[in-house]
Amino acid sequence: MTFTDWVAQAENYVFLAIAIPMLFSAWRVVASQNVVHSVLYLVGALAGSAALFLLLGSEFVAWTVVLVYIGAVVVLFLFGIMITRAPLGQDVELSQPLRQRLPAAVVSGSLFLLMTGAMFDAFGGDVIPETEATRTFDVGISIFERWVIPFEVVSVILLAALVGGIVLARRDPDEMTEEVVSESEEVPQ
């Protein structure tokens, strides 16, 4: 595909309109000095990826990203930050010294160049074929037929994470009996 072809297609402008703000918010996620701002920029980055999936006709994936990541995971992040009483304002400890930044920049920069080169080598001239949008109906059928084992296994993972998470977060039985007594007498602050 030549550059003139690229310019002639309307989808590419939509792509740029999504990708540029997405890149910006992804950059702010890591560069922001404030944890809460980082999380809010993450919403932007995730929303951008959902929009890209919509553009590719994968409705189900797009709405899953919205529901699961933006809806649940980000809210969980905010809850986590607030419950652990992390400092909500500027956090100077987030900025690393130069001797850590420099190697990190070299590694990530060279990885980026390598990946970009390899991606262009593999898919450089390809045109994404025009396909119909994937129907959620088909996704559902394939999850419960061909992918039923991973589906069930994921449910066990979630159950295990839930049970184990509760155990780690709870007070131990012996502490608990003492705490229950003291808590009932405690005057709320």
Add this chain to the structure above:
Amino acid sequence: MNIDYHALAPEIILALTVVAVLVVDLLPVEKFWTAVVGLGGLFLSFIPVLTLGFCESLEFCDDTGVRVLFGDSYVVDTFSLVLKGVFLGGAFISILLSVGYLESDRFWQGEYYFLLLSSALGAVVLASSRDLITLFVGLELVTGPTFLMAGWRKGDARSNEAALKFFIIGVISAAILLFGMSLVYGVTGETTFTGIRLASAGIVDQPLFTMGVVFTLLGFAFKVSAVPFHFWTPDTYEGAPTPVTAYLSVVSKAAGFVGLLVLCYLAFAELRNIWGAALWILAALSMTVGNLIALKQTNVVRLLGYSSIAQGGFMLVPFGAAVTAGASPAQLEDAFFATVTYLLIYAFMNLGAFAVVIAVRNRLVTAEMDAWGGLYNYAPGLATMLAIFFLSLAGVPPLAGWFAKLVMFRSALSIGGGWAIALAVIAVLNAVIGFAYYAKVVKAAWFDPIPEAIPADELRGRSIVPSLQFALGLTVVAVVLLGFFPDVIARLGDLTTGFVSGF
């Protein structure tokens, strides 16, 4: 859709057991019964593994050969059945090791067995997965619960550190693995291993495919704690409750190796030069670094941590030897056989070594080697078993470990070529270094004087709980008998090589 329920019976029974443990935990009975239900469930799910394995000689079983389910993504063949047996057995012994430990202090017991069994379920699924998605999800079910189990001593800062380190490294490695898998899928357009193998024939030179394969291997290198991706291992092994360490070093590590085996020999069979070279380096580094650091350890659990890194390196040797371009299908089969056999024997001897450590710590609390001096004088049985397991890990005949090392060297030497021979030489040197530190522990227990600091009442017989006795008995018998009759394990290993050249 027709589902072959016989083929899925081990998984289904284990999944029901997982739920049953949670239900029993709710009932007003002793928490001890959750362990009994777990052990019973593991035993029950082992029965269909046997009926599937001996299908041709059973009347009620319609022999369909290799059972392929869900569009090539889930396969029940002899490889998966043998490995399922190892995972179920490993989980069984791990539960036996845990019972006394959990009873000794206030632990959440029902939830612990629930997590251990869920993790074992993941390993059983993993053994059959022939598909990137099933493999990844299975691997996550293996590791997910172990993050939590590593932090089970909630009041102990070391245990918290163990869990946190393991968790952070674990999720990063999962991300790298998934990124690699997504590249492989992007380039080949396939998720099933047979599909990837067929599609890869034309694109072996593509850089993006190579990167996908390398990232996938790196993800697994974290899981099997190969050097230089091993930094989490010693701290996690030392800080986690010892039965969890035993589980991690055997079942969780074996799960990583199963993933490597099916990926390398099935999905990436056309890219032997890439994974062979990558795993050659990892094997040489893991053996050398693991052994050299183990030499300096004074804590037996930490020593076993580094020893398991080094043992992982020995298991990687046949992979690394396969880099030789002219290797014939029969030689590759032999390399595959060597890794599986090493894994089978390692599972028994390492679980046994940890069983001894748990039994000794039951008396002495500490795992510092100095405090173990003169163990033979007041606990001759334990000292004997310690010698059996540690010498077996060192590879001393006639204990089972020698056969593991033998098949490993044989595969590397029979493939031949400069690189394979060089790796075999490195392995020989490391076997010698390994002997030094295993023998050091044995020497401390047998010949050193009892340290004066240890109060006399600790030395008086404190009985070992029956479950731990049972675990010790099982592993001792296995390690000694397999050393004398290695053809039993060789037969099992032989059965697994079906898909290496049968394509």
